[in-house]
Amino acid sequence: MAQTKTDKSPLLEAHGITKSFGDFIANDAVNFAIEKGAIHALLGENGAGKSTFVKMLYGVLSPDQGQFIWDGQAVSITSPKAARAMGIAMVFQHFSLFPALSVAENIALALDDAPSLNDLSGRIREASSRWGLAIDPDRPVGDLSVGEQQRVEILRCLLQDPKLLIMDEPTSVLTPQESERLFDVLRLLAKEGCAVLYISHKLDEVMALTSKATILRGGKNVGEVTPAKSSTRAMAEMMVGKEVDWIERQTSGAKTKAPVVFAVSDLSRPADSAFATALNAISFDVHEGEILGIAGISGNGQDELTEALTGEWLCPRSDQIRFQDQAIGRFTPQARRRLAIEMVPEERNGHAAVTEMTLVENTFLTHFDRVTGEGWLNTMRGHPALCEDTTASIIKDHDVRTPHHNPMARQLSGGNLQKFIMGRSLITAPRLMIVAQPTWGVDVGAATMIRRNLLALAAQGCGIILISQDLEEIFSLSTRIAVLNAGHLSPPQAAIDLTAEDVGLLMGGAQSSSSLQHPASEGERA
Amino acid sequence: MIKLTPRTNPSPWLSLLSPVIAIAATLIIGALIFTVLGYNAGESLYQFFISPLSRLDRISDLVVKACPLIIIALGLVFCYRANIWNIGAEGQFILGALAAGAFALQFPDTTSPLLLPMMILVAMAAGAAWAAIAAICKTLFNANEILVTLMLSYVAALLIDVMVRGPLRDPMAFGFPLTPMYPDAGLISRMPIPGVGYLGQLHYGVLAAFILAPIAWWLMHRTLPGFQVRVIGSAPRAGRFAGFSSVRTTIGVLLFSGAMAGLAGMIEVSANIGQLQPNVSFGYGFTAIIVAFLARLNPLGVIAAGLLIAMAELGGDNAQIALGIPKVVTGLFKGILLFFLLAGATLQHYKIEWTTRKAGS
Numbered sequence: 001m002a003q004t005k006t007d008k009s010p011l012l013e014a015h016g017i018t019k020s021f022g023d024f025i026a027n028d029a030v031n032f033a034i035e036k037g038a039i040h041a042l043l044g045e046n047g048a049g050k051s052t053f054v055k056m057l058y059g060v061l062s063p064d065q066g067q068f069i070w071d072g073q074a075v076s077i078t079s080p081k082a083a084r085a086m087g088i089a090m091v092f093q094h095f096s097l098f099p100a101l102s103v104a105e106n107i108a109l110a111l112d113d114a115p116s117l118n119d120l121s122g123r124i125r126e127a128s129s130r131w132g133l134a135i136d137p138d139r140p141v142g143d144l145s146v147g148e149q150q151r152v153e154i155l156r157c158l159l160q161d162p163k164l165l166i167m168d169e170p171t172s173v174l175t176p177q178e179s180e181r182l183f184d185v186l187r188l189l190a191k192e193g194c195a196v197l198y199i200s201h202k203l204d205e206v207m208a209l210t211s212k213a214t215i216l217r218g219g220k221n222v223g224e225v226t227p228a229k230s231s232t233r234a235m236a237e238m239m240v241g242k243e244v245d246w247i248e249r250q251t252s253g254a255k256t257k258a259p260v261v262f263a264v265s266d267l268s269r270p271a272d273s274a275f276a277t278a279l280n281a282i283s284f285d286v287h288e289g290e291i292l293g294i295a296g297i298s299g300n301g302q303d304e305l306t307e308a309l310t311g312e313w314l315c316p317r318s319d320q321i322r323f324q325d326q327a328i329g330r331f332t333p334q335a336r337r338r339l340a341i342e343m344v345p346e347e348r349n350g351h352a353a354v355t356e357m358t359l360v361e362n363t364f365l366t367h368f369d370r371v372t373g374e375g376w377l378n379t380m381r382g383h384p385a386l387c388e389d390t391t392a393s394i395i396k397d398h399d400v401r402t403p404h405h406n407p408m409a410r411q412l413s414g415g416n417l418q419k420f421i422m423g424r425s426l427i428t429a430p431r432l433m434i435v436a437q438p439t440w441g442v443d444v445g446a447a448t449m450i451r452r453n454l455l456a457l458a459a460q461g462c463g464i465i466l467i468s469q470d471l472e473e474i475f476s477l478s479t480r481i482a483v484l485n486a487g488h489l490s491p492p493q494a495a496i497d498l499t500a501e502d503v504g505l506l507m508g509g510a511q512s513s514s515s516l517q518h519p520a521s522e523g524e525r526a
Numbered sequence: 527m528i529k530l531t532p533r534t535n536p537s538p539w540l541s542l543l544s545p546v547i548a549i550a551a552t553l554i555i556g557a558l559i560f561t562v563l564g565y566n567a568g569e570s571l572y573q574f575f576i577s578p579l580s581r582l583d584r585i586s587d588l589v590v591k592a593c594p595l596i597i598i599a600l601g602l603v604f605c606y607r608a609n610i611w612n613i614g615a616e617g618q619f620i621l622g623a624l625a626a627g628a629f630a631l632q633f634p635d636t637t638s639p640l641l642l643p644m645m646i647l648v649a650m651a652a653g654a655a656w657a658a659i660a661a662i663c664k665t666l667f668n669a670n671e672i673l674v675t676l677m678l679s680y681v682a683a684l685l686i687d688v689m690v691r692g693p694l695r696d697p698m699a700f701g702f703p704l705t706p707m708y709p710d711a712g713l714i715s716r717m718p719i720p721g722v723g724y725l726g727q728l729h730y731g732v733l734a735a736f737i738l739a740p741i742a743w744w745l746m747h748r749t750l751p752g753f754q755v756r757v758i759g760s761a762p763r764a765g766r767f768a769g770f771s772s773v774r775t776t777i778g779v780l781l782f783s784g785a786m787a788g789l790a791g792m793i794e795v796s797a798n799i800g801q802l803q804p805n806v807s808f809g810y811g812f813t814a815i816i817v818a819f820l821a822r823l824n825p826l827g828v829i830a831a832g833l834l835i836a837m838a839e840l841g842g843d844n845a846q847i848a849l850g851i852p853k854v855v856t857g858l859f860k861g862i863l864l865f866f867l868l869a870g871a872t873l874q875h876y877k878i879e880w881t882t883r884k885a886g887s
Contacts, residue, residue: 312766334769343767350761357760365757365768368750383748 009072011036011164011195012057017066019052026052028219029066034164034212039186039196041206041227044216045239045297045469050199053216054166057197058090059083071163081112089157090166095149099142106141107156127158131185147178154185165189166197171205183209201239201297203232203505215239236504240471258288261463262341262432263322267315269304277301279308280487286432286463291454292492293478294467295503301487302346302467306436309465310343311336323432334369342366342425346436346467348414352421355410359402362409363387363394363424370428390427398423399449415446422450426457433457436467451477469507471500483507530876537874544870552863559858565851573848574841574859583726588836590727590798594619594790596735596832598814600742601786603823604779607746608759612780614660614675615787616811617682618653622788623795624686625652627802628694630712631705641711645792653788654781656682661780665773671780679811687804694802705802714797731793735829738786742825755779787811813839816864822871838863 014032018025027049034040044050055061057068059077068075070086077083083090097106104121108114115123121137128135133151141149150170157165167186171179186196186209198210206213207227214224215238223238263285271278279301286292296302307313308321315321315329322328323339333343345351353362364371364384371390372382388406395402400420403411412420418438425433435454439447454477458464467484468474474481475495482492483506490506556574557567578588598615605612626649633641659678663669687703696706714731716724746752758765758775765772795806817835821827842856 310767311769312763332769333767337769345767347763351763351767354757354761354764357756361753364753365764368753368768372750380750381748382750383753385748 009036010034010069011071013069014053014057015067015069017053017056017063017068019056019061019063025219027056027063030216030219030221032214032221034195034197036163036195037190037193038212039190039198039210041210041213042197042199042216043201043203043206043213043235043239045201048216048239049219050216051168052219054090054168054197054199057083058088058166084112084160084162087161087163088166089160089162089164091150091153091157091168091170093168093170095153097141097149097152100140102138102140103135103144103152103155104137106152107137107159110156111159123159124155127155131155131158131188132181133158133185147181150178150182158189162194164195164197166199168199169201170198171200171202179205201507203235203239206235207232232505233501236501236507240500240504258290258461260285261288261324262286262465264309265320265322267308267320269308269313271304277304277487279304282487282489284482284489284492286465287479288463289458289461290479291458291464291466291477293474293481293495294465294484294489295469295471295474295481295507296467296484297469297507300484302436302469302484304487305484305489306343306345306434306467309434310345337366337428338369340428340431341434342428342430342432343434344421344425344436344438346440348417348421349410353409353417356408358384358406358408359395359400359412359420360384360387360391360406362420363391366424367428394420394423394427397427398453415442418442418450419446422453426453430457430462432463432465434465434467437469438466439468439470439473447473471503471507474503475500527880529879530872531879533875533877540874544874545867548866548870549863551866552859555862555866556859559855559862560851563855565849565855570845570849570851573845574838574856577844577848578837578840582722584840586725586728588833588840589732590729591840592829592832592836593732593735594794594810595814595817595835596828597738597790597793598783598787598811599817599821599828599832600738600825601783602814602818603742603821603825603828604746604752604755605783606759606818607823608755608775608779609762610664610776610779611672612657612660612675612783613672613815614657614677614679614811615783615814616807616809617675617679618656618784618787619791619794619807619811620679620682620686621656621791622649622653623791623806624682624689624802625649625788626712626792627705627708627795628689630708630796631694633712634706634709636709637711639711641709642714642796645712645796646789649788649792650785651788653786653791654784656788657780657784658777661777664780665776686802686806690802690804696801703804707801708796712796713800714793727798729797731797734789734793735832739825739829742828746825751778787814820864820867820871834867 010033012034014030017027017030017032019027030049030053032053042050042053052061056063057077059079059082062076062078068077075086077086077088098109101109104117104124107124108117108120114120124135124137127133133155135148135151135155141152144152170182186198190196198206200206210227212224213227213235215222215235217239225235225238227235265283267279267282269279277300282305284292294305304313308315311331311333318327318329320329323336323341326339328336328339331339349355354365361384364382364387367387367390368382371386372379391406394400398419400412400423401416409417422438433454438450438454442450451473454464454466466474466477478495480492481495481498481503483490483503485506553571556571560567560570578584598619602612602615626645629648630641630645656678657675660671660674663674664671690705691703694705696704698706714729717728717730717732718724719728746755754765754770754775755778757768758770758772762772765775790810791806794810795802799806813835817828817831820831820835838860842853842860845851845856846853
């Protein structure tokens, strides 16, 4: 590491930090250094290992291997309290504030040595005017906007005179104006000598704010850039990886001539909570035999869109979703399955499958409608044992490795459970399939098998909506690609016309018009 | 720090041994406590564990005592499996008893065999209606069902008190707060055992408990509504994904458990008391909560759990009468028994780990 520079000695260094959860390596020998008074970005896609890394830095997790060096001394950061004592403060993505308590009371709760409330209010006023973080210490937190609540969290950190402030995706909850104001505060902080570690996947922000950026991909440090001397395009490339597998890329054109099987028009959905994403006038259609890839970093409306497509959230108007000329926007998941629409949500445990139930019961979960007899009484008498044969076929056809013939869902590894969940849908011969993150946290063998199954299904004429943040997956499977960003869906475009950089830019929230010159004629609705 | 982590493969031996270990531990700790307090430990434990089983009529009393506990707990099992915390079975029990009694007293001279079946229906409807208040509050206003059902228990207790002292009071009862006796057609008669004859208070109502338990098991494990209850309780999001309605499930389990508690109330009065009085329950509705959990929310396990709890109750009474052990001490002993039984059940599926925070190195 560069220790020779005179006034730019590293405040913190990390050497070979490794952390794994079971078989999954979240951080793989990560080296990292941040200088005093620098604003340093930690950039990467979701799942790249950013959060794991900073949690170790803040003492929430401890590394399996590796060493942190703080101000030239080897340290082990054993708890958040120890981190705070060293001068490390962190603002989490999700706040931990009590709405019923005042600002001062909330801050008092978080301080390791809180002064009296009166003294504290004075210190808060002082700090808030010094840093330009206008906040009234006596107001209840429940009355504050999300941006103001974030200021409370920042103030709480600043009152401890930190030398390093970690900000985890701070703008994910802010309006653009609020973000600008936050950047001013961070710049001021840096000028006063406090280093800021800024975690983000938003390229524009990293460009505007930070002096250095470390890029993580797949748990590895894949490089360090100086944003001022680089471009968003170059950083996007590093973030998503250059080597996208193009072999199986679909040829467009032919498929879009096939009839439309599924269409969503003008679908909007307000955000349920401060952390949900509103969907904004989403429109797209899917042709028979086509895989429509919906790319985007998770948290941009994927969950909300998936729920609307599966029927867990019902559209305001039935004609906002059409399937083969039938308006199904207000159909329950059960009614949609009856039309041969199958869905595989992102979360396996507790959503796609009940972990504390057997595989036979989990088959029954989505098959009950097809195995119970006609009539009310027969329906009521339906029970999981009716799905024993189907379950055996799924396990056999999809190479689901099970400890015994009918284990609990939780006893299966992620890959095997996902193969089972996919198989449960495939065995019904769907006409439309909605899959979200089908290979998330799945081993390579299972992932390949799942992808191959999706391609084979499309070849049989089934329309597929693939919601994924794995760009490699999107590119290797999709006929057309659209990007979901902050609840907006870009117009779907033929995959053949797009590059990973184009999509990466859209995912990072760049303006589509300036970065993409490709005509969008193919993707737009007829 | 102590942490409970799930065992990946719970040993079948452990599940057989666990109640044995629990009872052995209870015997040891119980003997210690009785000795320290100056009672004869052997005699005390005899009163708790042997005496309720020592004679056929005592066993029949045990079954009679367990009957309302089992019926109520069968309903509660469905609620708790669906993550709906109905702790007001006491009130639903009282309402069942009150409504069936008020109905029977309208026909003082009837000898119709239809009276008893009608009383059963009225009692179940009344218990369900009382639980329906909580269901409505929960589904329409998101009111916490724990509070609503619990508070309605007190309302029910006061309601029966008012009715027994007011509109339903027997004018011939010398001012006592009692209703007239039910007509004979509204009573559940004692059940003779072939070759033995009448045994204690054994009555035909206990048959209901033993018939309903397998039916409840069938409902839970062999029907779609039972499956819905289990899915929604275990993974609500998966339930929505399947297309099940959590609102309908909430209403369903509350009505069902209310009806079961109401039925238990009707049986208890018609078989054992024969008239309404201000107190008809003696806490059955609350004790049944313990029975449901002791049965690990399995309808078939409810029979064994109900009998065990009834034994602890009767054993406590015996110890008070025979040895003059204070009620608080017998209560303490029952608490120890439950503690070990539930701890054993938990440790079958979880193991204790002492975790120390690893220093990063």
